[in-house]
Amino acid sequence: MKKTPEDSKSESPNAPRTAGRHSRRSFLAATTVGAMLPGIVSAQAPHELGAPMRPYGARSPFEKAVVREKTMADELSTTGSSLAPLQDLYGTITPSSLHYVRIHSGVPAINPAKHELMIHGLVERPLMFNLSDLMRLPAVSRIQFLECSGNSQHEYLQQDSTTPQRAAGLVSCSEWSGVLLSTLLNEVGVKPEAQWVLAEGADASRLARSVPLEKAMDDVIVAYAQNGEAVRPEQGFPLRLVVPGWEGNISVKWLHRLELLDQPAMTRDEAAYYTDLLPDGKARHFAFVMEAKSLVTRPAGGQRLPTPGLYEITGLAWSGRARVTAVEVSVDGGHTWNKTALQQPNQLHSLVRFRMPWNWDGREAVIGSRCIDESGYIQPERAQLLAVRGRAAAHHYNGIVWWRLRPSGELVHA
Amino acid sequence: MKKTPEDSKSESPNAPRTAGRHSRRSFLAATTVGAMLPGIVSAQAPHELGAPMRPYGARSPFEKAVVREKTMADELSTTGSSLAPLQDLYGTITPSSLHYVRIHSGVPAINPAKHELMIHGLVERPLMFNLSDLMRLPAVSRIQFLECSGNSQHEYLQQDSTTPQRAAGLVSCSEWSGVLLSTLLNEVGVKPEAQWVLAEGADASRLARSVPLEKAMDDVIVAYAQNGEAVRPEQGFPLRLVVPGWEGNISVKWLHRLELLDQPAMTRDEAAYYTDLLPDGKARHFAFVMEAKSLVTRPAGGQRLPTPGLYEITGLAWSGRARVTAVEVSVDGGHTWNKTALQQPNQLHSLVRFRMPWNWDGREAVIGSRCIDESGYIQPERAQLLAVRGRAAAHHYNGIVWWRLRPSGELVHA
Numbered sequence: 161m162k163k164t165p166e167d168s169k170s171e172s173p174n175a176p177r178t179a180g181r182h183s184r185r186s187f188l189a190a191t192t193v194g195a196m197l198p199g200i201v202s203a204q205a206p207h208e209l210g211a212p213m214r215p216y217g218a219r220s221p222f223e224k225a226v227v228r229e230k231t232m233a234d235e236l237s238t239t240g241s242s243l244a245p246l247q248d249l250y251g252t253i254t255p256s257s258l259h260y261v262r263i264h265s266g267v268p269a270i271n272p273a274k275h276e277l278m279i280h281g282l283v284e285r286p287l288m289f290n291l292s293d294l295m296r297l298p299a300v301s302r303i304q305f306l307e308c309s310g311n312s313q314h315e316y317l318q319q320d321s322t323t324p325q326r327a328a329g330l331v332s333c334s335e336w337s338g339v340l341l342s343t344l345l346n347e348v349g350v351k352p353e354a355q356w357v358l359a360e361g362a363d364a365s366r367l368a369r370s371v372p373l374e375k376a377m378d379d380v381i382v383a384y385a386q387n388g389e390a391v392r393p394e395q396g397f398p399l400r401l402v403v404p405g406w407e408g409n410i411s412v413k414w415l416h417r418l419e420l421l422d423q424p425a426m427t428r429d430e431a432a433y434y435t436d437l438l439p440d441g442k443a444r445h446f447a448f449v450m451e452a453k454s455l456v457t458r459p460a461g462g463q464r465l466p467t468p469g470l471y472e473i474t475g476l477a478w479s480g481r482a483r484v485t486a487v488e489v490s491v492d493g494g495h496t497w498n499k500t501a502l503q504q505p506n507q508l509h510s511l512v513r514f515r516m517p518w519n520w521d522g523r524e525a526v527i528g529s530r531c532i533d534e535s536g537y538i539q540p541e542r543a544q545l546l547a548v549r550g551r552a553a554a555h556h557y558n559g560i561v562w563w564r565l566r567p568s569g570e571l572v573h574a
Numbered sequence: 575m576k577k578t579p580e581d582s583k584s585e586s587p588n589a590p591r592t593a594g595r596h597s598r599r600s601f602l603a604a605t606t607v608g609a610m611l612p613g614i615v616s617a618q619a620p621h622e623l624g625a626p627m628r629p630y631g632a633r634s635p636f637e638k639a640v641v642r643e644k645t646m647a648d649e650l651s652t653t654g655s656s657l658a659p660l661q662d663l664y665g666t667i668t669p670s671s672l673h674y675v676r677i678h679s680g681v682p683a684i685n686p687a688k689h690e691l692m693i694h695g696l697v698e699r700p701l702m703f704n705l706s707d708l709m710r711l712p713a714v715s716r717i718q719f720l721e722c723s724g725n726s727q728h729e730y731l732q733q734d735s736t737t738p739q740r741a742a743g744l745v746s747c748s749e750w751s752g753v754l755l756s757t758l759l760n761e762v763g764v765k766p767e768a769q770w771v772l773a774e775g776a777d778a779s780r781l782a783r784s785v786p787l788e789k790a791m792d793d794v795i796v797a798y799a800q801n802g803e804a805v806r807p808e809q810g811f812p813l814r815l816v817v818p819g820w821e822g823n824i825s826v827k828w829l830h831r832l833e834l835l836d837q838p839a840m841t842r843d844e845a846a847y848y849t850d851l852l853p854d855g856k857a858r859h860f861a862f863v864m865e866a867k868s869l870v871t872r873p874a875g876g877q878r879l880p881t882p883g884l885y886e887i888t889g890l891a892w893s894g895r896a897r898v899t900a901v902e903v904s905v906d907g908g909h910t911w912n913k914t915a916l917q918q919p920n921q922l923h924s925l926v927r928f929r930m931p932w933n934w935d936g937r938e939a940v941i942g943s944r945c946i947d948e949s950g951y952i953q954p955e956r957a958q959l960l961a962v963r964g965r966a967a968a969h970h971y972n973g974i975v976w977w978r979l980r981p982s983g984e985l986v987h988a
Contacts, residue, residue, distance in 0.1 A: 205776035205830055210680025212651035213808060215641035217671040220811045222686055223804050227629035237626035250751035250799035251715030253667060257631040258803065266624025272636055295872075296885050298931050301665030301917050337664035362619035385664035387801065389672065390637050394627060397634045416619055458709075471710050503715050505919040517712050 228258060229325055238266035241308060243329025246457045246476065252303070252503060252511040254332035256387045261394045262308050262330065265365035268414055272390075272398035275362070277344075277382065281420035284349030291398055294384060297339045302381065302404070303510045305478045307331040307450045309407035309434055312557040315542065316549070321573045323462035324475075327561050328455045331478065333511035334395075336402045338383035341376050344418075354420040358427070359401050362416040369410040370424035371403060375448075379404050379509075382415065404509040405480030406448040407555070409434050439550035450480035452539045453558040454487050454514070454531035465569040468522035473500075475529055477512045482534035487514035493526035493562060493574070494541070500529075520565070526574050528562040642672060643739055652680035655722060657743025660871045660890065666717070666917060666925040668746035670801045675808045676722050676744065679779035682828055686804075686812035689776070691758075691796065695834035698763030705812055708798060711753045716795065716818070717924045719892045721745040721864045723821035723848055726971040729956065730963070735987045737876035738889075741975050742869045745892065747925035748809075750816045752797035755790050758832075768834040772841070773815050776830040783824040784838035785817060789862075793818050793923075796829065818923040819894030820862040821969070823848050853964035864894035866953045867972040868901050868928070868945035879983040882936035887914075889943055891926045896948035901928035907940035907976060907988070908955070914943075934979070940988050942976040 226248040233240030241262040244254055254260075272291050280286035311330035314321065321327030341357070350373070357376045360368040371380065381402040383391060391397045396413030403410045409429060424430065424446070435445035454477035459465055477487045484506060488497040503513035514529065530539040542559035549556075562574035640662040647654030655676040658668055668674075686705050694700035725744035728735065735741030755771070764787070771790045774782040785794065795816040797805060805811045810827030817825045823843060838844065838860070849859035868891035873879055891901045898920060902911040917927035928943065944953040956973035963970075976988035 205778070205780065205828075206682050207778055209650070209652050209778055210677070210682040211807070212680065213642070213644065213647065213654070213656045213675045213677060215643075215656070217642075217673070217675075217806050217808050219670075220686075220804060220807050221683075222812075226803065228627070228631075229629075230627065233627065236623070238623050240627070242627045242629070249802050250713075251749045251802055253749045253802045255801055255803045256633075256669070259631070261627045261631075263624070263627060266626065268620050268624040269635075272634075292880070296883075298886050299664075299888070299929060301927055335665045335667045364619070364621055364623055366619065387669055388663050388665055388667045389640065389669045390634060392631050393625070393634050394631050397636075414619075466706070469710075472712050474713070505921060507919060513715055515713060 226258070228261065229329065231326075236266075239264055241310070241330060243325045244332050246324035246329055246455065247460055247463065249457070252333050252476070252513050253387065254334060256334065256389075256392045256395070259332040259334060259392065259395055260308065260330045262408065263363070263394070264367055265363050267393045268363050269393070270362060270398060270414060275398050275416065277399060277416060277418065279344060279348045279418045281358070282351040282354035282422065283420050284351065285347070287348050289344065291384060294339050294382065297343055299337060299339055300381060301335055301337040303333060303335045303507055304402060304404045305331060305333040305509060305511045306402070306408045306411055307478065309409060309447070309450070309555040313554045315557045315559060315561070316546070316551060316553055318542075321461065321561060324455055324457040324460045327461070327573065328453070330408070331476070331511070334386045335388065336381055336383040337385035338381045338402070341380040341382055341401070342378070344382060345377060350420055353422050356421045356424050358419040358421055358425045359410070359412040359415060360417040360419070361396070361412045362414040367412060367429055368425065368427040369412055369430055370421070370427065371410060375403065375406070405450060407434065407450055410448065434555060436549065436553040436555050438553070447556055450478070451556065451558050452479035452481065452484070452531040452533045452537045453477070454529040454539060455561050456489065456527055456529050456563060459527065459565060459571055460563045461571050461573045463571050465520060465565065465571070467569070468520045470517060470519050472515055473518045473527065474513065474515045477514055477529070477531040478510075479531060479533035479537070480509065481537060483508045484512045484531055485534050486532040487512065487529055488532070489514070489516050489527070489529045491518065491525045491527050494528065494560070497530070522567060524567055525565040526562050527565060528560050530560050640672070642675065643743070645740070650680075653678055655724070655744060657739045658746050660738035660743055660869065661874055661877065663871070666747050666890070666927050667801065668748060670748065670803075670806045670809070673746040673748060673806070673809055674722065674744045676822065677777070677808070678781055679777050681807050682777050683807070684776060684812060684828060689812050689830065691813060691830060691832065693758060693762045693832045695772070696765040696768035696836065697834050698765065699761070701762050703758065705798060708753050708796065711757055713751060713753055714795060715749055715751040717747060717749045717921055718816060718818045719745060719747040719923060719925045720816070720822045720825055721892065723823060723861070723864070723969040727968045729971045729973060729975070730960070730965060730967055732956075735875065735975060738869055738871040738874045741875070741987065742867070744822070745890070745925070748800045749802065750795055750797040751799035752795045752816070755794040755796055755815070756792070758796060759791060764834055767836050770835045770838050772833040772835055772839045773824070773826040773829060774831040774833070775810070775826045776828040781826060781843055782839065782841040783826055783844055784835070784841065785824060789817065789820070819864060821848065821864055824862065848969060850963065850967040850969050852967070861970055864892070865970065865972050866893035866895065866898070866945040866947045866951045867891070868943040868953060869975050870903065870941055870943050870977060873941065873979060873985055874977045875985050875987045877985050879934060879979065879985070881983070882934045884931060884933050886929055887932045887941065888927065888929045891928055891943070891945040892924075893945060893947035893951070894923065895951060897922045898926045898945055899948050900946040901926065901943055902946070903928070903930050903941070903943045905932065905939045905941050908942065908974070911944070936981060938981055939979040940976050941979060942974050944974050
């Protein structure tokens with residue numbers, strides 16, 4: 161609600177004000193009627209001394225409702241996942257405290273002074289690296305998304321994705337810093353017969369995944385920092401493999417061992433789990449790349465628009481395959497599509513924020529977005545995806561998510 | 575220290591290992607002698623279930639020494655500043671909890687549901703905006719640095735800058751999200767005679783600064799979010815003006831009032847404070863732009879290199895005037911300069927991370943960096959700066975900072 165701070169004796173706006181408000185430049189025109197103040201108002205502010213500075217700051221207590229939500233978690237919250245509150249995020253960086261979490265045996269408490277990374281197997285010189293070693297090596301920092309391959313999996317069964325958080329909250333984006341894995345592999349000397357790198361985490365479940373050598377030598381990072389400070393415990397402190405554009409599970413947390421192999425290790429996490437049964441009875445595994453996907457986060461399910469008028473439609477898009485080249489938004493359930501503005505710089509493997517101003521006329525609307533990447537891939541409708549993957553699949557869901565805006569202003573999953 | 579995890583019966587490396595280690599690709603060659611293990615070692619990891627997920631994550635307890643440091647603060651820590659720990663930061667994003675702070679009357683506890691922004695003065699339609707209004711308007715997100723104009727001020731007197739934090743810790747960088755000020759000014763309709771915008775904060779000291787209209791209509795943001803979540807209380811929750819490239823003080827925190835004026839308001843904070851007495855007796859005020867500056871953060875004062883060998887020289891650079899085009903590093907006190915790699919994308923008004931691998935031969939070295947921007951400006955030596963500004967100045971210090979590396983490995987401010 162917007163109010164005029166100065167005198168307006170009548171409820172009806174005077175001529176020049178009306179003209180100004182309904183000009184092309186006036187975004188809030190439709191929402192201001194009757195919101196003017198009856199008299200002069202001055203800005204309010206406290207006269208008391210505020211709180212002291214802190215050595216390590218915290219967010220406002222008024223923000224405490226903005227939290228991750230658990231899904232599929234055991235009673236102890238040591239196995240399962242928790243979803244980032246996408247509807248409450250701005251820009252492209254996910255605050256580390258709100259980055260989605262997927263854990264299998266709790267968050268280990270690792271003393272970084274005692275943590276070492278062993279690299280062995282089909283190498284010339286097996287070596288151990290501690291944190292100090294790694295920090296001496298040439299480093300990189302890159303803003304990259306991570307998405308759990310199980311993100312949005314309930315959409316296969318058309319279960320309710322009531323909010324953006326529940327629809328697709330297992331995706332987040334950080335500035336990751338560390339050493340390129342290729343730098344370390346050059347140190348140890350990869351033998352010609354090596355084709356895969358097994359990465360193992362130091363959690364109690366020893367989560368382990370096999371990475372093809374070609375990817376390992378390309379853009380994979382052994383990360384010790386996230387968003388400017390040490391990687392957070394829930395994200396793998398003190399070391400995490402970051403495998404850009406690929407399913408989150410392969411970005412092994414609490415990384416302590418890399419073994420060069422001539423074939424994939426076929427670990428539990430790539431053979432029994434993180435695979436999908438296709439309609440023809442075959443299993444789809446090593447489905448590494450997270451394909452183009454997007455989601456409108458505002459206005460979206462669980463929210464309510466107070467009045468007709470101007471809103472910004474905004475959300476997040478990403479693609480593990482190629483740079484996002486466009487995000488289109490529809491407000492009529494996919495009959496027509498509109499171009500959106502993409503936040504710049506739009507980097508490969510980063511979340512991309514899209515925005516489009518929209519004037520809601522008060523009638524029912526069905527709002528959704530689709531992501532298009534440089535490879536030409538277009539985010540599919542749910543039916544298109546299911547035709548290929550079938551209904552037994554539980555991973556790599558990237559269908560379009562629709563929100564129904566009712567004339568009451570209420571928004572629900574469509 | 576790096577160790578080989580597998581068998582090596584002798585302390586002297588065998589022939590192929592030595593060859594490999596001293597090849598051009600082996601970065602750690604000089605540091606590994608005598609660090610091999612006498613037998614097979616396997617990676618260690620806990621067998622106990624770890625800690626649960628949390629709704630809002632926290633950093634590792636092992637990181638608790640990484641904190642902001644107060645300087646010039648009153649006993650209550652309600653007036654003064656606190657410095658970001660630059661030597662412990664990675665990449666370009668400053669964690670919001672470690673963003674530098676400068677406050678004049680404590681941190682106000684503002685309820686965002688009651689906070690409003692008044693825009694009045696020389697406007698056609700004075701208006702009040704609450705947070706919900708602002709969030710409906712077209713938004714932008716940009717990664718921008720802020721630097722207090724008093725950053726490094728003790729360098730004018732050559733007082734000790736023992737660490738990067740103390741040398742230049744009043745600079746930080748965030749992804750800021752909000753509405754362009756030009757959008758709001760178009761809403762209220764700026765009268766032709768208006769030339770300045772007074773911005774006032776809702777802290778008890780009512781910090782206020784005058785912004786020229788041209789800048790206000792260009793790239794200034796009324797920000798409600800920082801690094802993906804609400805602006806932190808110490809940074810102005812729930813609203814902060816972000817004036818890219820200009821002295822931090824003008825990016826008014828807890829923003830609650832904007833007044834359009836035909837001349838600057840000459841507030842306390844732009845007349846009595848945040849001005850400098852020049853050698854000719856004149857006062858330098860409205861010195862808005864933060865000029866090109868850089869700092870080596872590792873290896874740097876307060877640190878110790880354990881052995882000769884390879885290190886990455888890294889640090890941060892920025893310029894309020896133009897894009898950073900190059901950062902050069904010298905290890906001989908400025909006799910010769912070397913090119914460095916700049917983290918990409920290198921955006922206007924963002925911190926820029928520079929990196930250069932360097933093989934320390936164990937002899938004394940004097941390490942420093944200089945920033946060059948697209949305008950052709952080169953960060954000056956201290957003597958060059960003092961020749962212009964004199965010794966009574968206390969703001970806008972951007973001279974080169976030198977670190978002396980002693981043969982012992984100790985680093986001190988030079």
